[in-house]
Amino acid sequence: MTKGWTAIMDGFSYMLEGAWVNLVVVLGALGFGFALGLPMALVQVYSRSAFLRKCIGAYVWFFRGIPLLVCLFLFYFGLFEYLGWNLSAFAVGVIVLGLISAAYQSQILRGAILAVSEGQMKAGRALGLSDGQTIRLVVLPQALRMAIPGWSNEYSILLKDSAVTYALGVSELMARAHHVASRTYQHLYLYVTAGLLFMTMTWIGTRLLRSLQERLTIPGFSK
Amino acid sequence: MNDVASFDHSLPILDISHVTKRYGGMVILDDVSLSIRRGEIKVLIGPSGAGKSTLLQSVNFLVKPDSGTIRLEGKPVDASSKQALCRYRQQVGMIFQDFNLFDHLTALGNVELGLVHVKKIRRNEARDRAMQELERVGLADRAHHYPAQLSGGQKQRVSIARALAMDPKVMLLDEPTSALDPELIGEVHAVITRLGEAGMTMILATHQIGYARNLANEVVFMENGRILEQGPPEKILEHAELERTRAFCSRIADARG
Numbered sequence A: 001m002t003k004g005w006t007a008i009m010d011g012f013s014y015m016l017e018g019a020w021v022n023l024v025v026v027l028g029a030l031g032f033g034f035a036l037g038l039p040m041a042l043v044q045v046y047s048r049s050a051f052l053r054k055c056i057g058a059y060v061w062f063f064r065g066i067p068l069l070v071c072l073f074l075f076y077f078g079l080f081e082y083l084g085w086n087l088s089a090f091a092v093g094v095i096v097l098g099l100i101s102a103a104y105q106s107q108i109l110r111g112a113i114l115a116v117s118e119g120q121m122k123a124g125r126a127l128g129l130s131d132g133q134t135i136r137l138v139v140l141p142q143a144l145r146m147a148i149p150g151w152s153n154e155y156s157i158l159l160k161d162s163a164v165t166y167a168l169g170v171s172e173l174m175a176r177a178h179h180v181a182s183r184t185y186q187h188l189y190l191y192v193t194a195g196l197l198f199m200t201m202t203w204i205g206t207r208l209l210r211s212l213q214e215r216l217t218i219p220g221f222s223k
Numbered sequence B: 001m002n003d004v005a006s007f008d009h010s011l012p013i014l015d016i017s018h019v020t021k022r023y024g025g026m027v028i029l030d031d032v033s034l035s036i037r038r039g040e041i042k043v044l045i046g047p048s049g050a051g052k053s054t055l056l057q058s059v060n061f062l063v064k065p066d067s068g069t070i071r072l073e074g075k076p077v078d079a080s081s082k083q084a085l086c087r088y089r090q091q092v093g094m095i096f097q098d099f100n101l102f103d104h105l106t107a108l109g110n111v112e113l114g115l116v117h118v119k120k121i122r123r124n125e126a127r128d129r130a131m132q133e134l135e136r137v138g139l140a141d142r143a144h145h146y147p148a149q150l151s152g153g154q155k156q157r158v159s160i161a162r163a164l165a166m167d168p169k170v171m172l173l174d175e176p177t178s179a180l181d182p183e184l185i186g187e188v189h190a191v192i193t194r195l196g197e198a199g200m201t202m203i204l205a206t207h208q209i210g211y212a213r214n215l216a217n218e219v220v221f222m223e224n225g226r227i228l229e230q231g232p233p234e235k236i237l238e239h240a241e242l243e244r245t246r247a248f249c250s251r252i253a254d255a256r257g
Helices: A002-046 A050-065 A066-082 A088-115 A119-128 A131-168 A173-184 A187-217 B004-007 B052-059 B083-091 B107-119 B122-138 B152-164 B182-197 B208-214 B233-238 B243-256
Strands: B012-023 B026-037 B041-044 B067-072 B094-097 B170-174 B201-205 B218-223 B227-232
Touching: A002 A088, A002 A119, A002 A131, A050 A088, A066 A088, A066 A131, A066 B012, A119 A131, A119 B083, A119 B094, A119 B152, A119 B201, A131 A173, A131 A187, A131 B208, A173 A187, B004 B041, B004 B052, B004 B233, B012 B052, B012 B201, B026 B052, B026 B201, B026 B227, B041 B052, B052 B067, B052 B094, B052 B201, B067 B218, B083 B094, B094 B182, B107 B152, B122 B152, B152 B182, B170 B182, B182 B201, B182 B208, B208 B233, B208 B243, B218 B233, B218 B243, B227 B233, B227 B243, B233 B243
Parallel strands: B041 B201, B041 B218, B094 B170, B170 B201
Antiparallel strands: B012 B026, B012 B067, B218 B227
16 A cells, blocks of 8 residues: 555656656647648548549548557658658657547548538638638638537547557656556556546546637537 | 729620529529619519529529620629639629528628628728628627527628628629518518619519519519519519419419418
């Protein structure tokens, strides 16, 4: 009992720093995934080029079909090694999680864009707005609001996935819990602590997104 | 106003000639031609599926016609040029059956959007202008309400204000009161009537025959993608030449009691 608590107390700030690493990986991946996923969604919905749409489809199919661990190894020990890029495990973690997240976010955003009624586009065009302006000023402000619940889900998935970067040697929460446990032999206590920290981060993140969603709700509008 | 001087009033302000539209194997518009002079009000009537809505949407290329020409003040519209199309659409106001207000913007924001982003007017001037348009449709007190907080009639009046803010030369109204509760139709009709009195050129598709009679200079009867008959309201609504037109008008009149 006391040994367990001591191990937690001694290792806590070390593990908390690890949790911070997870959070940075997740925010980086979410941002990178959004920057990549939004144009992908726009292409899938609006592009007249069947080839481009198929390319996006293939991208999504690829990243949805491969286990995260395989993907991490494929890029870290495989592709980047082959290309001679000397990237840190942390950077590869952000990139790979971001690439995967782009596949999922593109589908979240695609659904949200399609949920905005076609009449909105027509009304924008009828006013003399270009298609680009209509998408930017009319469709996206509504679609992005509708995407928040999907993002919340994506955040919690990414957060848990970020623990897998441990396998590349990223010094994140799980790696640190394991490190402390292997020295103190208090595995149960330390993994429970790690689990609770992940849960707390999930809870805080989804709460923040929920309150963002509430703040951005269009008055009187329910979808 | 300056182009009024250079524009011959005997010529149509808007000329639709030989417009055809097919969807799959169906012919929705079959070689439709229609001209409208400045200040004239034409009302399109006809059964659902006659092509009224498709015709109006083809006029500002929300539906791309397969063939045919649209001329505004004598100049053919080049729909292949995006810029020309945007410039043209500014001059042709469109009112939709289901309003299509931008749901994420207030009434004021809806009216302001085109002024700021199409007409490139500075935001505070745009705000003043948008407010004037809302006053014109009697909704200044609803300026900061979102569409979901407005009644159907109010939404349609905001959408009219939004179109008017662009200073259109012609207004196309696609069954503007069909989605409204009966008690809300009057307020929208009142706004449209005032527009007509102010000299606005309009093409209105409607099932409200009684209203059409009072408003229209000419009633146009459409069926199966073709204009079958057109003429003064009394003639078309009461003494139409074609049996089809008479049958349609009497059925509508019966239904309205």
